[in-house]
Structure formats: C-alpha cells, structure tokens
Amino acid sequence: MGNSFSDRFGMMTRWYNQQGPYPVLFTILAALLLVQATRLIWLVLTPLGPVGDYRANDVEILSPQSRLTLFSSFDPFFRTGAAQSANVVTSLQLTLFGIRMNEASGLGSAILSGPDGVQTNYGVGEEIMSGVTLDSVEFDHVIISRGGVLESLYLDQSIPAQTVGTEDPVAPASLSLESNEIPGVASLAPRNDQGRVTGIVLSPLGDGSLFKSAGFRNGDIIVSINGNPVGSASDIESLKSQVRPGARLSVEVERGADTVPVAVNLGAQ
Known part of the structure; x- marks a missing residue:
C-alpha cells in the first residue's frame, strides 16, 4: 500500500515536472476569469435607474426680462460697473487739473485741489473730503459722490491759449525765451x-x-x-x-x- 502511494506521488511529481509552469498559470487565469464573470453578473443584475420614488426637477425657463436683467449685471472685464451720469455741476471749491483713465478696469485717478490749492492724486473710490468721494473718471471730467448725490467736475480751463499775432508777446519775468x-x-x-x-x-x-x-x-x-x-x-x-x-x-x-x-x-x- 505504501509503495502504491509512493508510486502515484512520484508519477504526479514527474507529470508536473514535465508540464512545467503551465498548470499554475492555468489556475491563475481561471481565477481571474471567475472574478470577471462575477463582476459581469453583478453589472447585469444591478438596476441602472434611480432607486425608489425619484422624480427629476422641472426645468425653470427665465422670462426674457429676467434674462436681460441677468446678463446686464454680468461684466466679463470685472469692472465695478458702468459710470453713472451726473447732470449737476458741483458747487464745491474743487479744481480738477489732470485725469488718468483705465478703460480695462473701468477705474482711474484724478489730480484735484481744494480751497487751499494743494493738488493731490485721488483714485476712484477714495475720499476727497468728508462725505465726498471720487465716483468715476471720464474723458474731460470726473464724477464725485457727495452724500450719495452724483455731481460733475470738469477740467480747469482757466489757463488761456497762447496768443498768436504780429506783436511779440510779453514774456514773464521769470522766463528766458532765447533758450529752452x-x-x-x-x-x-x-x-x-x-x-x-x-x-x-x-x-x-x-x-x-x-x-x-x-x-x-x-x-x-x-x-x-x-x-x-x-x-x-x-x-x-x-x-x-x-x-x-x-x-x-x-x-x-x-x-x-x-x-x-x-x-x-x-x-x-
């Protein structure tokens, strides 16, 4: 009996040696195939639709007026908004000397002076004096916010243009016209x-x-x-x-x- 078992074990050992690694590979492939088959069965049996009493939300279509309001409030250039117009010229003792516009951002700055004549550069949104801020900058004027009321202030045009005539203009005492x-x-x-x-x-x-x-x-x-x-x-x-x-x-x-x-x-x- 012992010899018969030893003979069979030896035969199996010789058979595996003759077959090489193929039985091991076959076992691995069979296990992988079994796993994939299980996954396929799971996919087939699992429902694709929603589970339970599911109901999709209805599509809400905005009215033309609502769409116009929505797109009017959108600014692709990220500016603070379109400049508002002011029909009232300010009565404050302010003088506008210079303007710098930034059309990309819609902002800018202006050189202003108060009653003391001291010129200062202000950016849009900065306070000029108590209760007065620079609201926006336009081509030839600025708009200031005075307690929430918009008022316009135009560039100083008090400097006269150079006079052209037959007579030589009188040069200021501090200038030399012979040299620049x-x-x-x-x-x-x-x-x-x-x-x-x-x-x-x-x-x-x-x-x-x-x-x-x-x-x-x-x-x-x-x-x-x-x-x-x-x-x-x-x-x-x-x-x-x-x-x-x-x-x-x-x-x-x-x-x-x-x-x-x-x-x-x-x-x-």
Missing part, C-alpha cells in the same frame, strides 16, 4: 520718437535745489501738462508760457518705468 529753459530750475529738450515729440526731457540747472523743490528728479520726462499729453515741440513754449511766479501746474512725468503725477508750485518769487 526755466532759469535756475531746469533746461527743456524735446524727446523724439520716430519723428514725433513724445515728451519734454528735464535737466536740473544750478545746484539743483529749485529743481528738486519743484518736485522733479534727474531724468524725469514730462509727458502731460494739465491733463494734455505732450505731442509737439510747441508744447515746450506752452509750458514756458504757463510758468510764472506763483503758478501751479499739474504735470505727469515718466520716472523710470512709472508715470508719476507732479504738482509744480513755483512760489511767489
């Missing part, structure tokens, strides 16, 4: 870009003290005078004609990579 300079302050030179004047280059004169006290720095280039961009060599004469004792000017200068507003106060002398 403001005596003791700065020399003026046009900056050309492809044959077009795009700015006025400033260089300090003397020890540079008056140049610095006027708010300038070495290398500044004036690109705007009282809100008007520099576009020709005649703007140098226009700048010189506006410089007089006690004059206050609002200019924008390129200072490196930035554009900076400068309030120029030449004083009484």
Whole structure:
C-alpha cells in the first residue's frame, strides 16, 4: 500500500515536472476569469435607474426680462460697473487739473485741489473730503459722490491759449525765451520718437535745489501738462508760457518705468 502511494506521488511529481509552469498559470487565469464573470453578473443584475420614488426637477425657463436683467449685471472685464451720469455741476471749491483713465478696469485717478490749492492724486473710490468721494473718471471730467448725490467736475480751463499775432508777446519775468529753459530750475529738450515729440526731457540747472523743490528728479520726462499729453515741440513754449511766479501746474512725468503725477508750485518769487 505504501509503495502504491509512493508510486502515484512520484508519477504526479514527474507529470508536473514535465508540464512545467503551465498548470499554475492555468489556475491563475481561471481565477481571474471567475472574478470577471462575477463582476459581469453583478453589472447585469444591478438596476441602472434611480432607486425608489425619484422624480427629476422641472426645468425653470427665465422670462426674457429676467434674462436681460441677468446678463446686464454680468461684466466679463470685472469692472465695478458702468459710470453713472451726473447732470449737476458741483458747487464745491474743487479744481480738477489732470485725469488718468483705465478703460480695462473701468477705474482711474484724478489730480484735484481744494480751497487751499494743494493738488493731490485721488483714485476712484477714495475720499476727497468728508462725505465726498471720487465716483468715476471720464474723458474731460470726473464724477464725485457727495452724500450719495452724483455731481460733475470738469477740467480747469482757466489757463488761456497762447496768443498768436504780429506783436511779440510779453514774456514773464521769470522766463528766458532765447533758450529752452526755466532759469535756475531746469533746461527743456524735446524727446523724439520716430519723428514725433513724445515728451519734454528735464535737466536740473544750478545746484539743483529749485529743481528738486519743484518736485522733479534727474531724468524725469514730462509727458502731460494739465491733463494734455505732450505731442509737439510747441508744447515746450506752452509750458514756458504757463510758468510764472506763483503758478501751479499739474504735470505727469515718466520716472523710470512709472508715470508719476507732479504738482509744480513755483512760489511767489
């Protein structure tokens, strides 16, 4: 009996040795096939629809007026909203000297002065004085909010245009028309870009003290005078004609990579 069992075990061992790893692989494949078959049966028997008393919500269709209101409130450029118009000109003692618009964001800033004549740059939303804020910036004016009431303030147009005639105009005592300079302050030179004047280059004169006290720095280039961009060599004469004792000017200068507003106060002398 023992010999018979040993013989059978030996025969099975020799048979497995002859077959190699194939029986093991066959067993693994059979197990995987059984698993996949079980999953397939589960998928077939599992219901695809909702379980229980399920009812889909009805589609809500907005009325044309509601859709118009919805899309009117959407701003793809993320601005604060369209500027509101103000038909009332403000009675406050404010003077507007310069405007910077940002059409991409709908914001901007403005250079304003109060009764004291001190010019300050304000951004949209900033408070100008108690109860008064800058609401929006337009092409030639700004809109301020005065206790919730919108009022307009236009650019200062009090500086007269340069007179052209047969007689030579009388130059201010502080100017020298023989050379492009403001005596003791700065020399003026046009900056050309492809044959077009795009700015006025400033260089300090003397020890540079008056140049610095006027708010300038070495290398500044004036690109705007009282809100008007520099576009020709005649703007140098226009700048010189506006410089007089006690004059206050609002200019924008390129200072490196930035554009900076400068309030120029030449004083009484």
